[in-house]
Amino acid sequence: MRIGVVTFPGSLDDGDAARAARIAGAEAVRLWHGDPDLQGVDAVVLPGGFSYGDYLRCGAIARFAPVMESIIDAARGGLPVLGICNGFQVLCEAHLLPGALTRNQHLHFRNRDQWLKVEATNTAWTNRFTAGQEILIPVKNGEGCFVADARTLDQLEAEGRVVARYIRGNPNGSQRDIAGITNEAGNVVGIMPHPEHAVEALTGPSLDGLGFFTSVLRNLAADGQLAGGQK
Amino acid sequence: MARVVVDVMLKPEILDPQGQAVANALPRLGVTDVTSVRIGRRIEIDFAGEPDLDRAREIADKLLANPVIEDFEIRLVETAAAEVA
Numbered sequence: 001m002r003i004g005v006v007t008f009p010g011s012l013d014d015g016d017a018a019r020a021a022r023i024a025g026a027e028a029v030r031l032w033h034g035d036p037d038l039q040g041v042d043a044v045v046l047p048g049g050f051s052y053g054d055y056l057r058c059g060a061i062a063r064f065a066p067v068m069e070s071i072i073d074a075a076r077g078g079l080p081v082l083g084i085c086n087g088f089q090v091l092c093e094a095h096l097l098p099g100a101l102t103r104n105q106h107l108h109f110r111n112r113d114q115w116l117k118v119e120a121t122n123t124a125w126t127n128r129f130t131a132g133q134e135i136l137i138p139v140k141n142g143e144g145c146f147v148a149d150a151r152t153l154d155q156l157e158a159e160g161r162v163v164a165r166y167i168r169g170n171p172n173g174s175q176r177d178i179a180g181i182t183n184e185a186g187n188v189v190g191i192m193p194h195p196e197h198a199v200e201a202l203t204g205p206s207l208d209g210l211g212f213f214t215s216v217l218r219n220l221a222a223d224g225q226l227a228g229g230q231k
Numbered sequence: 232m233a234r235v236v237v238d239v240m241l242k243p244e245i246l247d248p249q250g251q252a253v254a255n256a257l258p259r260l261g262v263t264d265v266t267s268v269r270i271g272r273r274i275e276i277d278f279a280g281e282p283d284l285d286r287a288r289e290i291a292d293k294l295l296a297n298p299v300i301e302d303f304e305i306r307l308v309e310t311a312a313a314e315v316a
Contacts, residue, residue, distance in 0.1 A: 057297055064294070093297065100299040107248050147245060147300060173246075 001026045001217050004041035006071070006087075008033040008062050012049030013084065013196060020196035021045065024213035033065040043080040043124070043216045044071055046087025048140075048194055058101060058143050059089030068094060080124035080216050081188045085141055088180070088190030097181055097190045098156070099148030104141065105173025113205040114139040114171055114193050116164040116179050123186040124219040126163055128211040135164075135208035139171050139179075139193040146174035146181075146192070156181055163189055233307045235278070235287040239296045240271035240303070275308075282307060 003021040005028055007014045018028035029041050033051075038044070051062035062068060068090070075081045075096050083091040091097045104110060115136055118129040129135070148156070153176055156162055163180035170177050172192070180191030195209030241247050247269045254268040274295055276287055287305050296303040 056295070060294065060297065092299070098299075100297055102245065102300060103248055105246060105248055107252060145246075149244075 001220055002029050002039075002041045002043075003027070003213070003216065004029045004031045004038060004044045006031045006033060006044065006046050006067055008049070008051035008065060010050040010053055011047050011086070013047040013194065014049070016194075017045045017047040017084065017196045020199045020209065020213050023199050024210055024217060026213065026217060031067055033062070033067050036066040036070045038067070038070050038074060042220050043082070044074070045196075046071075046081065046083040046090050047196070048085030048087060051086055051090065054086075054143070057089075057093070058086060059091075059093040062086075062090045063093040072096060075183075075188050078185065078187050080219060082125050082212060082216070083188075083190040084194055084196060085144070085192055088192055089143070091188060091190045096188050097183055098152050099146055099181070101141075101143050101192070102145045102147050103143050104145050104171070109140070109142040110144070110171040111140040112138070112171065114166060114179075115168045116193060117167045118164050120160050120163045120182055120186070122160070123163060123182045123189050123215075125182075125189040125212045125215050127218055128215040134167065135198075135211070136206045137193045137195050137198040137209045138205065141172060141192055144172040144174065144192040146172075146178045148175065153178075159184065163191060164193075232277075232310050233282045234310045235276040235282045235284065236306050236308050237274040237276065237287065237291045237295050238271060238304045238306075239274065239291070239301050241269065242300060242302055245300045 003026040005014050005018045021028040089101045118133045121129050121131050161182050165177040166179050182189045195212040198204035198206050198209030250268040250270045257265050291303045
């Protein structure tokens, strides 16, 4: 099972995302922003950081990277894609997910361990969780305030596409405490906090983040898409 | 010579915390009659030949502004040739 992790100029958490994929039992494949070749990976993680220096808007320029053109096509065809923090911003800019991430309401960068409640557990990235499960993973962002028009928010809730909400305090002012969402098909997930930083006791506040990575492995196995299965 | 100027502003219903922070600082300048400050972005585009407003609109719609949260306006501004060069 091969999970691709993209590196853009300014990506920070690509190393941790690749490490989380390995800890979960996958082979991590590093993908480069300027190369449209996805190297036959079974899933893709867009990591956190400040792609292209956050110039113009977070994720706005990364969306046009050669690797993104391939990822956008593949995601529409069902490839599991997880966008974390800056990766979530890139997915919104690429119109793979609705809404936008804007400056934190209080203007401060927030960096802390954050409790979330998982809601949608039928996605490619959250099937190892139980609905309503409370998890603790780090959040660290300056522009993590999720906004969308009321109709879109209502639709996300009605269709069960809110993946996780902030509990015990909203760190950035996100509407309806939304921390993560999924697309209609459930293969594309964007989440503002960082599951890849909560995969082992030495460096994280919990092991709760690992569930995102083991979920996609189960999803791929269930789909019979075991591209790396013989290895 | 003409230059295309694109003004990008957050939609009115989107909270602008930067603008609010500026508005909250104004009383320290002795300004007390301002009710709202909103901050946007001005982008100047120079074409190699004649300015192409349709192309500029496409650039603004696809890249310069995010239509989910922002509106934009496009206009031509006359500039001195020396300034463009």
